[in-house]
Amino acid sequence: MIVIAFLIIYVNPLIFIIFKVYVKIILSKKMQTTREIPKAYNPGEVEKKWYKYWEDNKLFHSEVDTTKKPYTIVIPPPNITGILHLGHILNNSIQDIYIRYKRMMGFNACWVPGTDHASIATESKVVQYLKTKGIEKDDISREEFLGHCREWQKKYGGIIIEQLRTLGVSCDWERERFTMDDHYYSKVIEAFVDLYKKGYIFKGHRMVNWCPATQSAISDEEVIFQNVNGKLWHFRYPVKDSEEVLVVATTRPETMLGDTGVAVNPEDERYKHLIGKTVILPIVGREIPIFADSYVDKEFGTGVVKITPAHDVNDYEMGKRNNLEVINIFTPQAVTNDNVPEEFRNLDRYTARDKVVKKLEELGLLVKIEDYANKVGYSQRGNVAIEPYLSEQWFMNMDELVKPALEVVKQGKVNFHPEHWVKTYEHWMTGIKDWCISRQLFWGHRIPVWYHKETGEIYCETTPPADVENYVQESDVLDTWASSWLWAQDVFKTKEEQAYYYPTDLLVTGPDIIFFWVARMIMAGMEFMNDIPFKDVYFTSIIRDEKGRKMSKSLGNSPDPIDVIKDYGADALRFTINYIAPLGQDVLFSVDKCEIGRNFANKIWNAGRYLLMNAQKTEVNESLKDKHIDFSDRWILSKLQRTIKEVNTALDKFEINNASKLIYSFIWNDFCDWFIELSKPRLYSQDKEVASSVLTRAFWIYEEMLKLVNPFMPFITEELWQAIKERKDGESICTAQYPVFNEALLDEQAESDIELVQSIVTALRNIRGEMGVPITKPITVILKAENISEDQINAIKSLARVENLTAGKDIDKPNGAASAVVKGCDIFVPLEGIIDIEVEKARIEKELTRLEGLLIGVNKKLSNANFVDKAPIDVVQNEKNKKADWENSIEKLKSILKDLI
């Protein structure tokens, strides 16, 4: 048989095609059987399959297209040394939500990915790595070292980018950038030259934050202050030609080797007579002046400050004011140099400290040691205490750059979410100091400055001088942030692209880099593009563990997102983290919270499975979509419209967790819990056309739902979107039209009709529960109601498993019935023989107490003349309605209770 078929196929291509179609039909039929749709959603394979499909079909690629409006995001480029952590998950899923949302709305969505060379962070890693290979950075040439860095970049730079793909991000990978790409590099250099020529960039000999680990200057922002339980040492400094001594207090005894003065407050009566005299600096023997400076706080310590101008910012300033000598006692490694007495030379600063203290103690000059909690600045990357250090560095004066950048945020051209970050931004921007942009490193953008060998003259251009042999190039590189501040503008390579995509629409980043990056990007945008870099900035929450502690490697409380994705699925992780992350507050995350997303995915999956199962028996027929519409259809359509509208509003306000909650609740509560149940009787109706129309409509609503969730959960929605209908090759939910709000479908009547049904059904279920009547046992219900439709009655019958339901205006209360009163309806469930009178009495009494409590409240309000006079009429009317309603219910319940006895 097979052989024959094969022969026929071989000779006749037409038959081959027929055969193929036949096989396809067989297969698709098979796919439709329940056995082929697993009960639980299995994300692993699905995610891989669709990501490949999206990439193969270039669904995320964007080109300039002036017929469409662009929607642009540039990714905060992760460091090439980085690995994916939960912060990235939150950050990137938010960007993806907006990009996907806008793409489905018809925008030309462009999300530019890339990585940052992360000058100091990478260089320290490479140095460490080389050490393990027995190579010292100092022993190899700059070029050799850079070679190692580039190798490192090739090896590790792509890891995080690959990891991001597992999250399902819809970046335009054809646009992947790196901050040291040729084009980008040249733009960084151009910016430097431009600012140098404008006089904003200059070289200066100043006190900077020195990182002894990396042996480079760092900026103020890279200094992290940490609380340290230290000591305050008190020492005696003998006054020259006198019996007197001055007691100084210090947290850093070792710096006394570089002291060149002792300061007191000019108003301090204790020391006034000593001003102008000198002390003999112990150990060193140097004679140094006692002088007055109002900076000194009389109250603190002894009121006497030892001054080390070379190693403390304040001392440096005081030294300048008072013409003190500046003696540097440290090498760049923070080891004592030849400016200290011989026995103290070549010591690490902490060893030097111990030795100085010991020596002073021996000399009898140590007064006391107090415990003292103070803050010590640490180098962000080097992770060692920074040393205030005098050196030649390049600085950028920020005065002119700040002005427009401050304005655009104040005026709301750049919008911060949450808004309160504006204050922080303004505060920083108004107190900003010169930015130290030079780093004594190799890995980075080398400063485009050449010094003339003879004259020392500075040459600063984008290209080297013509007679470059007469020059030496500056060896420093730029601070990483002095390159990434151009990210929003220079990831676009041509003027045409910049004109189209810039300014970008949204930046999503952590508040920890508001100064490092956000502020500086705005400055760069205003300076070089004369326009803002982005319209909205979303500051993400900080992810903490379930106890509120920061995620950290040492605590071991930082789950690997890749593992979480393996266990729960990317969709589940994405959804969960956005569901629990409120705007502007910390998020307490733990892995088991991902059950929220996993269960939700499973719910969506099973709703789809249910529809597909029914599609085997009942025809899906588009022409019947708008036929046989009943109140439950009008209700769910109305609810859907509300949801669409509210989701749009929430996303426009950057309330992402709100948006996700709205979608969650619509799908789970409205669609699954009520609508599917409501539709069952008609779906299984004898009338095939009714069944068909119900199912067709359900599929339509389901597809709208899938599109609503898609930005949050791209994988499962693609899988189901493809499963519920025949799709063309290359088609994707990613590029489908996002649901559009249709006001005409809002239906308040249907909504209140369903609400009545829901209240009655809930009351009946409550009675079942309290009375111990299992759902398997049908009940009889008698309803005393003014207006209740046949549709409503049928719905109640099916949802509460009611066998006989009698409804009408004039109905007498039956005997031995459990009762409830809901929205003016009397509900009776005759349970003669079954009903426990005491239980029923307790039930009614409880409800009575509740209602009476409410009535007291409303009566109090209404008897208050001020309230009735001053409150708006609708508010008063509302209270009156409530009063009438509750009084009515109370009356009815009382009569029921009376009959029970």
Added chain:
RNA sequence: GGGUUCUUAGCUCAGCUGGUUAGAGCGUCUGUUUGACGUACAGAAGGCCAGAGGUUCGAAUCCUCUAGAACCCACCA
């Protein structure tokens, strides 16, 4: 020292410009093989909205203070 934010059910949080019977999820308790889902369904219990004042007819919501928590900025040796 300055600034920002927070304090609502056992836990994590919603409650927008003051008028609601103060909500949800998780957890707890009870029940459930009804033709998608036990990663589920149904029901229930659980709250002086941190404390004290004030504004107002009316405050979880606005103002002040107090207490506590977190973060950011700042040169107290």
